[in-house]
Amino acid sequence: MTDVDPTGPMVRTVGVHKSFGRLEVLRGIDMVVERGQVCVVLGPSGSGKSTFLRCLNHLEKIDAGEIWIDGRLVGYRRKGDKLYELHDKVIAEQRRDIGMVFQRFNLFPHMTALQNVMEAPLRVKGESKADVRERAGALLARVGLADKATSYPNQLSGGQQQRVAIARALAMRPKLMLFDEPTSALDPELVGEVLDAMKDLAREGMTMVVVTHEIGFAREVGDLLVFMDGGVVVESGNPREVIANPKHERTKSFLAKVL
Amino acid sequence: MSQPEPIRAVPVRHPWRWVAVGFLAVLTAMFVHMLVTNENFHWRFMFRHMFTPAVLRGLQGTILVTVLAMIFGIGLGVLVAIARLSPNPVLRGVSWAYTWFFRAVPRIVLLAVFGNLNILWPNLSLGVPFDTYIGKIFGVTDLHMRLFTVETRSLLTGFIAGTISLALSEAAYMAEIVRAGMQSVDPGQEEAATALGMSRGQALRRVVLPQAMRVIIPPTGNETIAMLKDTSLLIYVPVTTELFYQLSAIGSRFFLPFPMYVAACLWYLAIVSVLLVGQYYLERHFARGHRTEQARIRLSGIAGEQGGAV
């Protein structure tokens, strides 16, 4: 058996477990996200959504189970029936293909918007400066921030910062984008502009895993909704169906609160 | 919209400020009077001797040791700090031990020890350890497997010994300063860099350290000033091309030590003033992207143009 399966799903996780000391945060997460699909993850606070996303790009080491991204096992190599940890360098290479957008933006404050977007392609991939500059400019224009290229993050609104963060992740030409509550830190009137940028991305066929409480977004562009609680997937399926007819009691009460 | 009437109010008076100014003026006048009239200052003698070639060479030595010790101290300190925050337990342990040792030993003792290392090892050589003992096991007496050997005294001149010991000691303090700086940076920053595929080294170099600089530079300024003053301990190595030694030597020679101590004060004041200017510009450079007073003013200007508030 080889590690690569290019026709399979973009994300496949099997029985993912993760504990912090005694606290078991993930207790067997199975999930499949096909190429081009948008998967929306819902769940109450502390249910392990962020932890799960961080496991997907190996920011956290999992204790049991398997995570396959684009047909490759994340963080490990299998030989026979033995698993070998991958070297840090190889894990970093795997992460290049996975973009991540954070709740608190995490832009680099000492760099301008353009420099933020250019940094990783320049330093990590070693691409030529002229190419990267052109692409970064185009990405900023795409998220509607062509005129903010020379602004520092603290001169931008939250919504603008988050759009720069999306452009920064896209600059690495990822195959998969992870969003961890990208609009929760924003003032209500700024949520729309970030969601619009994400919807554009979804329509262009980007595979996305999005943790969010924006039910409207889930209904509009979601292909799959996963409801997590207590470290397990309680319910999953087509977002419109699950939102309209939740089967589980916990899903029902959660949706009642956020709708 | 009509222009509102400008405010014309009587400003608050601060009478006590004027009292304080008057008081300080009197004190200053008394002090200056004392400086001018007390003949034991021997001003003319002092000015004649505080710029002699020997003193200027001493000044050069002082500055050179300060600069070199700080450069190596900062470089090594950054490495020790990175090791201290590394996931590798061996590196963490080594860096802890380093900091423990060099913070515990007073600089003056360290200088004396490094100045006299040639007592411990008259010759330094690089080769296979325990070579003569291994030779004996195999029945060969006098087996020497050395690549090269040099006389310690010629390699470790007083100047180099002094610089190395000050640099090693400085690295321990700088490591703690750099560590505090790195820990002051939001962990989300390293995480974002890692998620973009950067290695730990890249994330530290490009993202964490530049932001840590804002916290690192002010105490580093203090360290540089302290280093400048600690070069006066170099006599314990002994190194004599150093400012304070040269000045006090003149004082002893002419039996007028006090004026030369005053000269030392003036010299150190002058050099530190130059250092402070450098620190000001460094701090300004690394405040980039942070809401400094200047940025706020610029921002409110922009917001004003766009008709909004900051």
Ligand SMILES: Nc1ncnc2c1ncn2[C@@H]1O[C@H](COP(=O)(O)OP(=O)(O)OP(=O)(O)O)[C@@H](O)[C@H]1O
């Ligand atoms: N590094 C860590 N060390 C210890 N406990 C952690 C760590 N990270 C997360 N946890 C714990 O794991 C649990 C799940 O956290 P997680 O952040 O994944 O939840 P979440 O579903 O994203 O919640 P929220 O909606 O509030 O963001 C929480 O109880 C949290 O305290």
Ligand SMILES: [Mg+2]
């Ligand atoms: Mg979370």
